[in-house]
Amino acid sequence: xxxxxxxxxxxxxxxxxxxxxxxxxxxxxxxxxxxxxxxxxxxxxxxxxxxxxxxxxxxxxxxxxxxxxxxxxxxxxxxxxxxxxxxxxxxxxxxxxxxxxxxxxxxxxxxxxxxxxxx
Amino acid sequence: xxxxxxxxxxxxxxxxxxxxxxxxxxxxxxxxxxxxxxxxxxxxxxxxxxxxxxxxxxxxxxxxxxxxxxxxxxxxxxxxxxxxxxxxxxxxxxxxxxxxxxxxxxxxxxxx
Numbered sequence: 001x002x003x004x005x006x007x008x009x010x011x012x013x014x015x016x017x018x019x020x021x022x023x024x025x026x027x028x029x030x031x032x033x034x035x036x037x038x039x040x041x042x043x044x045x046x047x048x049x050x051x052x053x054x055x056x057x058x059x060x061x062x063x064x065x066x067x068x069x070x071x072x073x074x075x076x077x078x079x080x081x082x083x084x085x086x087x088x089x090x091x092x093x094x095x096x097x098x099x100x101x102x103x104x105x106x107x108x109x110x111x112x113x114x115x116x117x118x119x
Numbered sequence: 120x121x122x123x124x125x126x127x128x129x130x131x132x133x134x135x136x137x138x139x140x141x142x143x144x145x146x147x148x149x150x151x152x153x154x155x156x157x158x159x160x161x162x163x164x165x166x167x168x169x170x171x172x173x174x175x176x177x178x179x180x181x182x183x184x185x186x187x188x189x190x191x192x193x194x195x196x197x198x199x200x201x202x203x204x205x206x207x208x209x210x211x212x213x214x215x216x217x218x219x220x221x222x223x224x225x226x227x228x229x230x231x
Contacts, residue, residue, distance in 0.1 A: 035220075037168075044209075044211065044222055044223075044224050044225050045160075045162075045168065045211055045213070045222040045225075046222070047213075047219050047220040047221065047222070059218055059219075060219075061219040062219065063120075063219075095167055095168065097168075103156060103173075103174075103215045104173045104174060104177070105158045105170040105172075105173030105174070105177075105179060106158070106160075106168075106170060107170050107173075107179060107180070109167040109168055109169065110167065111167055112167055
């Protein structure tokens with residue numbers, strides 16, 4: 001069964017760093033993109049960026065570029081979303097989602113990681 | 120960025136009746152390859168989003184044929200032929216024609 005299993009909820013203070021993960025199972029990790037999508041409290045969905053694990057090719061939403069880093073570790077079929085310095089405005093649910101090359105929708109989603117940033 | 124506009128914001132529905140959601144984009148989503156890069160997702164209460172329709176009209180695996188997508192260019196529609204109680208949730212369209220992909224604001228489907 002294809003699954004994306006995300007790391008657990010996090011509570012952090014402004015200025016702290018954080019890396020959340022999305023471990024994949026049941027398919028060839030190197031043949032699909034992994035996207036990160038965030039959902040601010042009570043709001044809609046925002047695409048943050050995407051990585052292709054084979055070459056670690058990444059693309060970011062220009063509105064977020066420089067604020068987060070997306071990476072992948074092929075040896076453990078896991079993608080990551082990393083902040084060097086969190087802000088309270090980063091409080092959100094973060095989803096990873098799988099996408100095929102050439103785009104045919106994001107067909108498998110993780111369960112989401114709730115990140116709370118508060119002083 | 121391409122702006123996606125959905126209507127209505129809220130859609131009360133009666134089980135057994137049809138329902139329709141509109142999605143408009145600020146730029147054409149039709150690629151030269153003939154595909155419209157428009158997806159539909161539903162986020163049921165307390166769950167992650169799930170793919171319903173890709174490339175404008177392709178039903179995702181396991182999606183009932185009650186759901187259909189249509190449209191081209193800048194105007195798209197998601198139709199539910201016969202609403203069931205389990206269809207409640209927030210429906211989003213998303214364009215993948217241009218980076219960054221952008222979502223509509225969502226349409227909340229609820230049972231009357």
